[in-house]
Amino acid sequence: xxxxxxxxxxxxxxxxAQNGFEKGNALYQKGEYEAAISAYESVLNGKQQSAExxxxxxxxxxxxxxxxxxxxxxxxxxxxHPNDSEIINNLKFAQKMTIDEIKEVPKVGFAKLLxxxxxxxxxxxxxxxxxxxxxxxxxxxxxYYFSQITLSKxxxxxxxxxxVFLILISVLAAIFEKDHDVNExxxxxxxxxxxxxxEPKASSSDVFVLHEGTKVYIKETxxxxxxxxxxxxxxxxxxxxxxKEVK
Amino acid sequence: xxxxxxxxxxxxxxLWAQVQFEAKVSKNTLGLNExxxxxxxxxxxxxxFSPPSFEGFRxxxxxxxxxxxxxxxxxxxxxxxxxxxxxxxxxxxxTIKQAAVEINGQIYKTNPIxxxxxAAVPQPRDPNDEPQVSANDAIHLVAEISKGNPYVNxxxxxxxxLYFSYNIGITNWRELNKPKxxxxxxxxxxxKQLVAEEGKYNGEKYRCVVLRKTVLYPQKSxxxxxxxxxxxxxxxxxxxxxDFFGRVQMVDDNKRVSAGSKTITVKPLPEAGxxxxxxxxxxxxxxxxxxxxxxxxxxESLDLKVVASxxxxxxxxxxxxxxxxxxxxxxxxxxxxxxxxxxSGMNGRISDSYTIIPQFKGKYPIKxxxxxxxxxxxxxxxxxxSPEIMITVMDGPTASxxxxxxxxxxxxxxxxxxxxxxxxxxxxxxxxxxHQKDFLGSTLFYVLLFLPLGxxxxxxxxxxxxxxxxxxxxxxxxxxxxxxxxKYLSEAKNQISNKEPFYIALEKALHNFLKAKLNIxxxxxxxxxxxxxxxxxxxxxxxxxxxxxxxxxxEFARYAPASSVxxxxxxxxxxxxISELEKQIS
Numbered sequence: 001x002x003x004x005x006x007x008x009x010x011x012x013x014x015x016x017a018q019n020g021f022e023k024g025n026a027l028y029q030k031g032e033y034e035a036a037i038s039a040y041e042s043v044l045n046g047k048q049q050s051a052e053x054x055x056x057x058x059x060x061x062x063x064x065x066x067x068x069x070x071x072x073x074x075x076x077x078x079x080x081h082p083n084d085s086e087i088i089n090n091l092k093f094a095q096k097m098t099i100d101e102i103k104e105v106p107k108v109g110f111a112k113l114l115x116x117x118x119x120x121x122x123x124x125x126x127x128x129x130x131x132x133x134x135x136x137x138x139x140x141x142x143x144y145y146f147s148q149i150t151l152s153k154x155x156x157x158x159x160x161x162x163x164v165f166l167i168l169i170s171v172l173a174a175i176f177e178k179d180h181d182v183n184e185x186x187x188x189x190x191x192x193x194x195x196x197x198x199e200p201k202a203s204s205s206d207v208f209v210l211h212e213g214t215k216v217y218i219k220e221t222x223x224x225x226x227x228x229x230x231x232x233x234x235x236x237x238x239x240x241x242x243x244k245e246v247k
Numbered sequence: 248x249x250x251x252x253x254x255x256x257x258x259x260x261x262l263w264a265q266v267q268f269e270a271k272v273s274k275n276t277l278g279l280n281e282x283x284x285x286x287x288x289x290x291x292x293x294x295x296f297s298p299p300s301f302e303g304f305r306x307x308x309x310x311x312x313x314x315x316x317x318x319x320x321x322x323x324x325x326x327x328x329x330x331x332x333x334x335x336x337x338x339x340x341x342t343i344k345q346a347a348v349e350i351n352g353q354i355y356k357t358n359p360i361x362x363x364x365x366a367a368v369p370q371p372r373d374p375n376d377e378p379q380v381s382a383n384d385a386i387h388l389v390a391e392i393s394k395g396n397p398y399v400n401x402x403x404x405x406x407x408x409l410y411f412s413y414n415i416g417i418t419n420w421r422e423l424n425k426p427k428x429x430x431x432x433x434x435x436x437x438x439k440q441l442v443a444e445e446g447k448y449n450g451e452k453y454r455c456v457v458l459r460k461t462v463l464y465p466q467k468s469x470x471x472x473x474x475x476x477x478x479x480x481x482x483x484x485x486x487x488x489x490d491f492f493g494r495v496q497m498v499d500d501n502k503r504v505s506a507g508s509k510t511i512t513v514k515p516l517p518e519a520g521x522x523x524x525x526x527x528x529x530x531x532x533x534x535x536x537x538x539x540x541x542x543x544x545x546x547e548s549l550d551l552k553v554v555a556s557x558x559x560x561x562x563x564x565x566x567x568x569x570x571x572x573x574x575x576x577x578x579x580x581x582x583x584x585x586x587x588x589x590x591s592g593m594n595g596r597i598s599d600s601y602t603i604i605p606q607f608k609g610k611y612p613i614k615x616x617x618x619x620x621x622x623x624x625x626x627x628x629x630x631x632x633s634p635e636i637m638i639t640v641m642d643g644p645t646a647s648x649x650x651x652x653x654x655x656x657x658x659x660x661x662x663x664x665x666x667x668x669x670x671x672x673x674x675x676x677x678x679x680x681x682h683q684k685d686f687l688g689s690t691l692f693y694v695l696l697f698l699p700l701g702x703x704x705x706x707x708x709x710x711x712x713x714x715x716x717x718x719x720x721x722x723x724x725x726x727x728x729x730x731x732x733x734k735y736l737s738e739a740k741n742q743i744s745n746k747e748p749f750y751i752a753l754e755k756a757l758h759n760f761l762k763a764k765l766n767i768x769x770x771x772x773x774x775x776x777x778x779x780x781x782x783x784x785x786x787x788x789x790x791x792x793x794x795x796x797x798x799x800x801x802e803f804a805r806y807a808p809a810s811s812v813x814x815x816x817x818x819x820x821x822x823x824x825i826s827e828l829e830k831q832i833s
Binding site: 021025028043044047048049050051052053055056059062065067086089090093096097098099100101123124126127128130131134135137138141142145146167171174175178192211 | 570571572573574607609610611612614635637668669670671672673674675676677678679680681682685686687688692695696697698699700702703706707710
């Protein structure tokens with residue numbers, strides 16, 4: 001009986017969350033963006049999330065000309081679906097409203113190749129790939145062990161080595177990708193104007209000034225100061241209150 | 248001895264005849280309004296007299312040369328002098344430097360003379376020449392300052408007025424030193440024509456001329472000094488003498504007047520409530536930001552005009568700069584000022600006009616701009632914020648797509664291209680829980696990853712065991728018979744109500760039991776043989792006997808009628824015999 005109540009509660013929660021999403025969509029359709037935002041927020045408050053919720057939130061903020069929240073939500077949606085063309089497209093629209101122009105220094109070399117390869121899948125997907133390869137390895141072993149024909153025995157034997165190699169690659173890729181995920185901490189500047197200082201001190205001189213909507217990467221943390229790096233490689237310290245971390 | 252005395256006297260005479268060139272002044276201490284006479288005298292005729300530069304003095308008269316030669320008691324004396332009349336121009340200790348003259352081919356110089364110039368002193372005059380009115384009382388220069396304690400950047404005015412009595416005339420005036428307004432921004436207001444008005448000074452009627460008007464904006468706080476304006480005025484003062492026609496004779500006089508230095512206390516602007524974007528504007532202003540248009544086509548430009556108008560220190564602050572997105576190209580502004588400066592302070596308007604060219608399609612916000620100024624009338628800061636301006640660019644390349652030159656000349660067909668549009672919201676979603684645990688690194692992951700490797704040795708072991716089992720032929724037979732015995736025994740139990748199948752099953756069970764235990768074939772199965780083998784395997788004779796009787800019983804019972812009780816008994820008996828044989832057979 002108790003379990004039934006729980007299941008019922010769970011279902012209603014999902015239903016309500018779904019409801020919030022649809023309510024938001026309807027409000028967006030009517031052009032009531034503020035109300036749509038609160039509807040989508042209610043979904044998030046119910047500890048539910050998806051790329052679409054963040055994408056729609058970003059659209060609402062874009063329509064209200066709020067640059068920083070729009071970019072923040074698009075970036076958050078991209079965490080879930082990194083290659084979604086619609087999200088990337090709308091993010092570009094939002095980025096046009098930002099004030100700072102920061103060049104992206106293209107990364108080159110082996111590290112870039114490696115990263116491009118590991119970024120094909122999320123690290124959990126890599127983990128599943130490793131598991132399925134491991135199962136395949138077992139099947140190959142069985143095939144090798146019980147096969148009577150020399151040729152198929154040979155094929156299975158070679159296949160086993162190839163599989164061990166592939167398992168190693170996928171496990172390493174998963175670890176690399178996870179490490180990258182932990183170390184890469186993108187953040188969006190929410191303050192209208194944020195001074196980036198040379199040292200984590202209020203009295204320190206300004207290195208440069210950033211405006212809202214600019215994406216930075218957090219490198220280090222000290223009290224309420226964050227060491228940030230821009231896409232063009234310049235670094236500095238800024239106060240935590242001016243930022244909002246994407247992950 | 249006498250000769251020596253004469254020589255001595257002669258030498259003295261020679262000393263007496265020595266050339267002398269000296270400067271004599273009428274007095275060493277004099278007032279600023281007094282004149283000084285200086286004579287450069289020599290007792291021999293000299294040439295090339297060069298007077299010193301009379302620094303700190305103005306030459307009123309001179310040089311006048313005077314030569315006198317006299318013979319007294321057969322002794323001639325010569326005297327030549329150059330005289331100057333000097334008027335000091337400043338107070339303090341002044342030095343008249345050396346004058347030089349050439350006498351008999353030699354250059355002689357005077358000693359420098361120090362003159363102490365004190366403040367003006369009253370001068371005794373010839374009672375007849377004594378003017379009816381003193382020039383001191385008749386002329387006053389007054390600096391009127393509109394406000395003694397203004398704020399920084401609050402305009403104040405300084406008006407210099409010259410009051411002079413009706414019975415004197417002014418022929419000329421010169422400015423001795425123009426006041427310098429350090430720490431002020433100053434603007435002189437030109438006076439085209441001096442107009443004499445009626446005015447009152449100390450309750451007396453005077454004529455009054457405004458000589459100079461200046462608007463000042465103090466640039467720093469604290470006590471600031473306004474330097475005095477000094478004038479040298481030539482006046483005509485009436486005397487007591489009358490001329491032939493009985494008119495009052497006028498005497499030319501020279502008079503210096505000074506407005507005296509004034510000190511004003513400038514208040515700093517209050518720090519409380521000072522806006523961050525305050526750029527020093529003080530006064531009363533209007534502020535507006537107007538774009539020439541907000542809807543643009545590709546390639547069009549727009550002008551953004553930032554205007555501040557009103558009264559205040561318009562020339563002394565900078566207008567805020569608009570902040571635009573980076574994809575709008577903004578050029579440096581054109582600054583224009585239309586500011587008049589009357590006595591009340593600057594008024595008018597200043598504007599910065601920015602040319603903005605959008606590069607890509609989209610909408611771009613121009614951030615609200617705020618302009619803060621200090622309102623003098625309320626003594627508070629005020630901030631005017633312009634509304635946000637949204638600029639929409641209708642078409643043009645989008646930021647993401649590279650500009651591709653397409654040659655569409657000669658084709659009348661409309662090319663339908665979706666282009667890069669702002670995408671609509673997504674309508675479907677599959678929600679997932681927040682903070683899901685990572686699969687990578689979880690126990691399940693490790694289990695699933697290493698489980699297949701763990702299964703491999705198990706497979707190997709199983710195969711080995713199977714091979715071993717397959718190789719053991721006798722064992723397999725025994726195992727099979729054992730299995731069949733059990734199988735038939737359980738079948739017999741099932742068929743306990745049906746007599747015939749029961750006994751068939753029971754017989755088969757007993758046979759298979761023997762096959763398993765004694766490892767013999769069905770063909771060799773005879774009672775004697777069974778007995779023999781069982782005995783050799785140390786089974787007890789009674790048990791063997793009951794086993795044999797049971798097998799016989801099975802054969803008989805199939806064809807003879809038997810009650811269900813007998814069947815049950817036979818089954819129980821079979822179970823007991825089998826279990827006993829099991830124990831006894833080694």
